[in-house]
Amino acid sequence: MSAAVECRGVTVRFVTDRRTVTALRDVSMAVEAGGFLSLLGPSGCGKSTLLRVVADLVKPSAGDVSVFGMAPAAARAARTLGFVFQDAALLPWRTALQNVELPLEVGGRRELPKGAPTPRELLKLVGLEGWENSFPHELSGGMRQRVSIARALLGGPRLLLMDEPFGALDEITRDRLNEELRRVWQETGTTILFVTHSVYEAVFLGEQVLVLAANPGRNAALVTVDLPRDRDLSIRETPAFTTIVSGLRDSLGRGH
Numbered sequence: 001m002s003a004a005v006e007c008r009g010v011t012v013r014f015v016t017d018r019r020t021v022t023a024l025r026d027v028s029m030a031v032e033a034g035g036f037l038s039l040l041g042p043s044g045c046g047k048s049t050l051l052r053v054v055a056d057l058v059k060p061s062a063g064d065v066s067v068f069g070m071a072p073a074a075a076r077a078a079r080t081l082g083f084v085f086q087d088a089a090l091l092p093w094r095t096a097l098q099n100v101e102l103p104l105e106v107g108g109r110r111e112l113p114k115g116a117p118t119p120r121e122l123l124k125l126v127g128l129e130g131w132e133n134s135f136p137h138e139l140s141g142g143m144r145q146r147v148s149i150a151r152a153l154l155g156g157p158r159l160l161l162m163d164e165p166f167g168a169l170d171e172i173t174r175d176r177l178n179e180e181l182r183r184v185w186q187e188t189g190t191t192i193l194f195v196t197h198s199v200y201e202a203v204f205l206g207e208q209v210l211v212l213a214a215n216p217g218r219n220a221a222l223v224t225v226d227l228p229r230d231r232d233l234s235i236r237e238t239p240a241f242t243t244i245v246s247g248l249r250d251s252l253g254r255g256h
């Protein structure tokens, strides 16, 4: 399979008036088309920065990045990617459906690509059929985050970048959304890069987990999650799951 995202020797330095921070040093990673890579690491290790480099929101100081064989700027211009942030960031005066439709209006009205799911279909995909006309304040936190996932999937992006999208949710909602995200991933075939602090979430969701160490952000470990493709939350009770989790905990410990 070909790589959806490939980073080679990526270094990012932020220079401010007061100091220079090396957010990433010589970080390399790859995720194949249709893959699901979890990015795990302590606070400040550069997980968000790495996503932002892939999304063309931050320019690396050194290194090469390709997204489906394109430079990040070209991939962004080709509307190859969707981004989901920790905060659902919905417009309060627009309904769920209108929030999903928003990207079609930003930067000049445009049509959906042929065959791409409609906003209504995307709301159904994320389990919000019947909630199309509700406003954000009428939805729970988990429902709002589903809307933002539907919005990011508009236009059928080949790559979904998710920066701790469930970090602010309660555990039960988060569990449910974890299961649903795996289902959405399988149904859409979208490549996903998912940032999390949670080892459990990283293993449950990912086909691979990339661990970054902090100060400066750098590669610490890459683990293949050798679990069945069809997973429900009960897999977290299995010895195979626990073994992967403890291996990752060791990698995280060594990275400090």
Ligand SMILES: Nc1ncnc2c1ncn2[C@@H]1O[C@H](COP(=O)(O)OP(=O)(O)OP(=O)(O)O)[C@@H](O)[C@H]1O
Pocket (backbone or CB within 6 Å): 014, 015, 016, 021, 022, 023, 041, 042, 043, 044, 045, 046, 047, 048, 049, 050, 197, 217
């Ligand atoms: N725009 C910026 N300007 C200056 N420094 C920045 C900027 N963005 C990030 N940094 C610094 O780069 C480092 C990595 O930040 P980043 O947000 O990528 O880490 P993270 O692993 O995502 O952290 P967290 O898990 O806490 O969200 C931090 O030291 C941060 O202060």
